[in-house]
Amino acid sequence: MKIRKEVIKGVREICASHKGEPSPLMMILSDIQNKYGYIPLEVQEVVSEETGIPVAEIYGVVTFYAFFSVTPKGKYVIGVCLGTACYVKNSQSVIDKFCQLLKIAPGQTTEDGLFTIEAVRCIGACALAPAVNINGKVYPMVSPDKVEGIINEYRALEASN
Numbered sequence: 376m377k378i379r380k381e382v383i384k385g386v387r388e389i390c391a392s393h394k395g396e397p398s399p400l401m402m403i404l405s406d407i408q409n410k411y412g413y414i415p416l417e418v419q420e421v422v423s424e425e426t427g428i429p430v431a432e433i434y435g436v437v438t439f440y441a442f443f444s445v446t447p448k449g450k451y452v453i454g455v456c457l458g459t460a461c462y463v464k465n466s467q468s469v470i471d472k473f474c475q476l477l478k479i480a481p482g483q484t485t486e487d488g489l490f491t492i493e494a495v496r497c498i499g500a501c502a503l504a505p506a507v508n509i510n511g512k513v514y515p516m517v518s519p520d521k522v523e524g525i526i527n528e529y530r531a532l533e534a535s536n
């Protein structure tokens with residue numbers, strides 16, 4: 376996918392805004408992720424040009440942290456918590472159900488670009504385990520039989536837009 380010129384310009388501006396900081400890479404990548412939703416190789420090359428940091432190093436950071444993504448995420452990012460409190464309450468079966476119904480694996484996005492499923496660590500809602508976070512909204516005590524209803528909620532939202 377060709378990156379648009381204004382994205383390249385925006386990335387250069389983000390790099391410039393962190394110039395002079397002792398170790399700016401994480402901040403630069405966080406800003407890019409937040410603004411554009413992903414950090415493809417072409418963008419990593421621009422960051423490398425601007426900062427002098429080798430692409431291999433940037434790639435290593437982007438792929439190490441789950442927060443960063445090299446491909447675009449869906450409009451709705453479904454984070455199923457697999458932290459300990461949720462895991463012991465069977466959150467694995469919840470993520471399995473999301474995967475089964477949306478026909479994608481964790482880390483993937485549906486073809487229509489609507490949903491991404493992610494396995495996440497503790498989201499600070501252990502008392503509500505198993506917890507699911509969709510674009511910042513936390514769903515408490517989710518069991519596999521509630522998954523279809525949650526997906527339909529977002530499909531209905533899309534249909535009404």
Ligand code: FES
Binds near residue numbers: 460461499501
């Ligand atoms: S372990 Fe899932 S919210 Fe804490």
